[in-house]
Amino acid sequence: MTTPRLARPHHTPREIRWGLKAKLILSMLFVGIVPLVIGLGMAFWQGSQEIRDVNGESFKALATEAARKLDLLVADEVTRTSRIASEPAIVQELEHRRDRLHVPPPPAASPADSDAEARWAAHDPELVAQITGGPLATLLQEYYTGIHSAPDQLLPQVVRSATKMLFLTDVQGTLVAAMTATPAFRHNHTAWWQGAYNQGAGKLYIEDVHFDEKINAYAFTISIPVMDSLRYEVVGILHRVVDAKEFFSPSTHVIRFGKTGHVMLIDSRGIVMSCPILPTGVSLSDQSLIPLITPLQPGWTQASSDGHGGKTTSIIGFAPLPETSRATNGSLSGGSWHTFVWQSSDELFAPIQHLFIWMTIFGGIAVVLLAVLGYVAASRIVTPVRALQQAAQAIGRGDLQTAIDIRTGDELEDLADEFTRMNAQLEAAFAGLTDQVTLKTQEVDYLRQSTDQILDAVPTPIVLIDARESVHYVNQAARKTFHLAPEATPPLSLFTVLPLDAAGQTKLRQEFSGTASETRDSAAPIRNKTPRDPLAQSETHEGTLDRPELQIGARTYHYQWFRLPSRPGEDPQGGLVLRDVTDDSRLQDQLIQAEKSGSLGVLTAGIGHELNNPLFGILGLGEAIQDETDLARARSHARDIVAQGRRMAAIIRDFTGVTARDTAAQRIPVCVETAIERALAAMQIATDLTRVALHKTFAGETMVLAIPDQLQQAMMNLLLNAVQAMKGAGALTIVTTQADQLATVRITDTGPGIAPQHLARIFDPFFTTKGQGEGSGLGLTVARRIIRKFGGELRIESREGAGTTCLITLPVIHNQSPKEGPCTASPPCSEPQPSRS
Structure with missing residues (x-):
C-alpha cells in the first residue's frame, strides 16, 4: 500500500526564495555585525569624547x-x-x-x-x-x-x-x-x-x-x-x-x-x-x-x-x-x-578622523571574516539538512526503504537515525491500516444505527434539515404525527413534511435564513447557533408562554431550532424539535379561569367582611330607635344610621374599583386621634366593651393626608381584631406619637398573642387563627391595603402568651387644619395624658 503524495507548492519565477544557506550566512552576518557596529560606534564615541576632553583641558x-x-x-x-x-x-x-x-x-x-x-x-x-x-x-x-x-x-x-x-x-x-x-x-x-x-x-x-x-x-x-x-x-x-x-x-x-x-x-x-x-x-x-x-x-x-x-x-x-x-x-x-x-x-580632529578610518578598516575585515566563517558553518549545516529533505521526499512518495546516512556527530545525525526508525514504524503502521479503516467504518455504521434508533424512540417529532431546506431525516414520531407514507424517504421538501399555510412557511423561511425582523433566540438562524443535543432541554423560553408556535391543522406546536456539527466543506445543518401543546393550552386556559373565579371570591368575601360591621351598627341603631321616646336621641340614631349607610357605600365603591379613580387631590388633612375616637365610638355600637380597660395616650393634633372614612375603617378593623383576640375582656392600650416626619399609632392588647409560625401569614387573605365562624381573615389584609394607600406601613409584633401590638406609621403634614372639623379626642389631643374607660 502506498501513501498519498503531497503536492509541493509551486514558486513563480518572480518569487524570490531564500535558501537555508543564504539565511544562515545572513543571520551570522547580522548577529556579528550588529554587536560589532555597536561596539565600534561606542568605542569611537568614547574615544572622541576622551580626545575632546583631553584637548579641552x-x-x-x-x-x-x-x-x-x-x-x-x-x-x-x-x-x-x-x-x-x-x-x-x-x-x-x-x-x-x-x-x-x-x-x-x-x-x-x-x-x-x-x-x-x-x-x-x-x-x-x-x-x-x-x-x-x-x-x-x-x-x-x-x-x-x-x-x-x-x-x-x-x-x-x-x-x-x-x-x-x-x-x-x-x-x-x-x-x-x-x-x-x-x-x-x-x-x-x-x-x-x-x-x-x-x-x-x-x-x-x-x-x-x-x-x-x-x-x-x-x-x-x-x-x-x-x-x-x-x-x-x-x-x-x-x-x-x-x-x-x-x-x-x-x-x-x-x-x-x-x-x-x-x-x-x-x-x-x-x-x-x-x-x-x-x-x-x-x-x-x-x-x-x-x-x-x-x-x-x-x-x-x-x-x-x-x-x-x-x-x-x-x-x-x-x-x-x-x-x-x-x-x-x-x-x-x-x-x-x-x-x-x-x-x-x-x-584638532585629525586624530579622531584617523581613529574612525582605522576602526572602519577593522570593521570591514571583521565583516569579511564573518562572511567566510558563516559560509563554512552554513555548508556544514545545509548539506545534511538537504539529505534529510531528500529522505522526507522519498517518504512522501511512499519509499520507506531508502536509508539515510549522515555522519556529523551531532543532533543532525540523531535526527537522521530518528528518520530511519520512523520509516520502520510507518511501514509497520501502514501494514495494519486497512484493517483499522474497516473497523472504523463498522463502528461509524453502528453509531449511525444507534442514533437512528434513539431518535425513533423519542416521542417528540424531530426533523433534520440542510441549508437548502431539504429534509434528510424524519424520526418515527414525526412520521406518525404528520402522517407520512412509508415510501416517503428523504430527501423531502420541508413543507411536504410540515403542511403549513403560506404565513407559516414564510415565517419558518425567515427564521431559517436569519432575515426575520425580530428573531427569537430559539429561532435564530442555524449558522449563528452552537451545535447541541436536540434532546437536551434548552435554557431559553423553557416553560414560558412566549415560545414560537406553529399551527398545523387543529393542533398547536411549540418548536425550537437546533444546529448539528457539519462535515468539513459542507453547509451547516440543523433541525426542528416540535412539541404538541394543544392540551397544555386548554389546561392553562382552565387554570386562568379558575384563578379569576378565586379572585372574584376574595373580592366578594372582602365586601361581606367590611359590610358586616356597619350593617350590625345599623341594625343596633334601628332597634334602639324603635324603643326610643326621646326625639333628639332618635334623630341622633338616625344620623348615625345615615353615616353607617354612607360608609357601606364607600366600602362598596372601594371594593368594586370605583376608588381606583380617586386621586391624591381627594385626600384631606385628617386628625389621627379623631379617626381613632370615631372608630371606638362606632365599635361600641356593635361590640360590648364593658369588660375592656381602655388606656389612651395621644400626642396631640397629629395630622395626616388621607380619606377619613377609609382611615377610620382601618383603625376599626385593628381595634376590633384586638378586642376579639381578648374575648371581650382585657386591657387595650392606644398610644400616638410624632417624631420627625412620621406619626406612629401603637395598639396593644393583652390577648393570647400569635404563634411564630403564623406571623408570616397574618396578612394573607382568608388566613385567620380564630375559630369557625368567628372571622373571615380579611380584617388585617384590608387594613394594611388602606394604610399603604396613604403612604404608611402596618407591622405586627407578637409573642405567644404575651399579647399583640399593631404598629401603624403614616407621613405627617404640618400647618394644616382638619377639613372635617376640629380635632377631638378624649382627653384632648393638645394635652397628652392617659385616660381609662
Whole structure:
C-alpha cells in the first residue's frame, strides 16, 4: 500500500526564495555585525569624547597660564607707572598748583585756562615748550628713557615703543606735562580722568581697547591718580596710552602649537586685542560665541564656530585676567579681558578622523571574516539538512526503504537515525491500516444505527434539515404525527413534511435564513447557533408562554431550532424539535379561569367582611330607635344610621374599583386621634366593651393626608381584631406619637398573642387563627391595603402568651387644619395624658 503524495507548492519565477544557506550566512552576518557596529560606534564615541576632553583641558590650562602671564605683564606696567606717579617732585609740583587754585576740584574753567587751551590747540611754541620741555616733562622723559631709573624700574624696549602718550594733568584735568604735543589740553570731561579721579579718592583705571585717532591705532590706557604727600586726596592724574598690538603681541604671538594653534586676547565685548591671525580691534565673527568664552572662571567649550570665520565644530579654551579685569570693570563697558586658545578643526580632529578610518578598516575585515566563517558553518549545516529533505521526499512518495546516512556527530545525525526508525514504524503502521479503516467504518455504521434508533424512540417529532431546506431525516414520531407514507424517504421538501399555510412557511423561511425582523433566540438562524443535543432541554423560553408556535391543522406546536456539527466543506445543518401543546393550552386556559373565579371570591368575601360591621351598627341603631321616646336621641340614631349607610357605600365603591379613580387631590388633612375616637365610638355600637380597660395616650393634633372614612375603617378593623383576640375582656392600650416626619399609632392588647409560625401569614387573605365562624381573615389584609394607600406601613409584633401590638406609621403634614372639623379626642389631643374607660 502506498501513501498519498503531497503536492509541493509551486514558486513563480518572480518569487524570490531564500535558501537555508543564504539565511544562515545572513543571520551570522547580522548577529556579528550588529554587536560589532555597536561596539565600534561606542568605542569611537568614547574615544572622541576622551580626545575632546583631553584637548579641552589642555586648552584650558594653556589659557589659564597665558592669562596669568598677561596679567603679570599688565600689573608690572601698572607698578612702573605708579612709581612715576609717586615721584616726590611730581607730587610737590601738583600740590603747589592745587594750592594756587584755592578752589575745590574740579572747578569751572577760568578765562586764563580757556586762553591757554586755545594757545595749545594753535600749537603756540612757547606753551608747547613749557609743557613738553618743563621740569615735569623732563622728569617723565627720564623715567621713560630710564636715565634715573633703577634697572628693575626701567621700561622694557617693547613697552617704550608701545607707549604712544605719557602725560600728567592737575586736579582740574588741565595738561601739566607731556612727552609730546599730541594730548589734548583739558581732560576733566573724559571717562578715564573721572574714573581715576574717583571724586578725589583716586582709583586705578584701565580703559578697554578702543581706536585712538591721535595715535591712529587701537590702544588701551592706564590712568593712575597722583596722591598728595599725605596720601589723602588726588592732586593730579598720570595718563598713559599704550598700543595694544605692540604691547601684547610679543607675549601672545610666541605661544603657538601645531600648525594653527595659538593664543589670543579679547575683551568681554569680543573685541580682539592681540591675535596672530586677526587684526586688533575687530570683533569675533560669531557673536553667539562671546558669552560662552567670557565667564569669570577658566574653562573650555565645544562650539559650532571658531571665532575666526569658520563654521566647523571647534574646541576653545578660555581664562580671564582677574587682576586686570578688576581695574577694567570701572570702564564705560564695564567688561573684562580674557585669553582665547584655539586650533583649527582640521588639525584638532585629525586624530579622531584617523581613529574612525582605522576602526572602519577593522570593521570591514571583521565583516569579511564573518562572511567566510558563516559560509563554512552554513555548508556544514545545509548539506545534511538537504539529505534529510531528500529522505522526507522519498517518504512522501511512499519509499520507506531508502536509508539515510549522515555522519556529523551531532543532533543532525540523531535526527537522521530518528528518520530511519520512523520509516520502520510507518511501514509497520501502514501494514495494519486497512484493517483499522474497516473497523472504523463498522463502528461509524453502528453509531449511525444507534442514533437512528434513539431518535425513533423519542416521542417528540424531530426533523433534520440542510441549508437548502431539504429534509434528510424524519424520526418515527414525526412520521406518525404528520402522517407520512412509508415510501416517503428523504430527501423531502420541508413543507411536504410540515403542511403549513403560506404565513407559516414564510415565517419558518425567515427564521431559517436569519432575515426575520425580530428573531427569537430559539429561532435564530442555524449558522449563528452552537451545535447541541436536540434532546437536551434548552435554557431559553423553557416553560414560558412566549415560545414560537406553529399551527398545523387543529393542533398547536411549540418548536425550537437546533444546529448539528457539519462535515468539513459542507453547509451547516440543523433541525426542528416540535412539541404538541394543544392540551397544555386548554389546561392553562382552565387554570386562568379558575384563578379569576378565586379572585372574584376574595373580592366578594372582602365586601361581606367590611359590610358586616356597619350593617350590625345599623341594625343596633334601628332597634334602639324603635324603643326610643326621646326625639333628639332618635334623630341622633338616625344620623348615625345615615353615616353607617354612607360608609357601606364607600366600602362598596372601594371594593368594586370605583376608588381606583380617586386621586391624591381627594385626600384631606385628617386628625389621627379623631379617626381613632370615631372608630371606638362606632365599635361600641356593635361590640360590648364593658369588660375592656381602655388606656389612651395621644400626642396631640397629629395630622395626616388621607380619606377619613377609609382611615377610620382601618383603625376599626385593628381595634376590633384586638378586642376579639381578648374575648371581650382585657386591657387595650392606644398610644400616638410624632417624631420627625412620621406619626406612629401603637395598639396593644393583652390577648393570647400569635404563634411564630403564623406571623408570616397574618396578612394573607382568608388566613385567620380564630375559630369557625368567628372571622373571615380579611380584617388585617384590608387594613394594611388602606394604610399603604396613604403612604404608611402596618407591622405586627407578637409573642405567644404575651399579647399583640399593631404598629401603624403614616407621613405627617404640618400647618394644616382638619377639613372635617376640629380635632377631638378624649382627653384632648393638645394635652397628652392617659385616660381609662
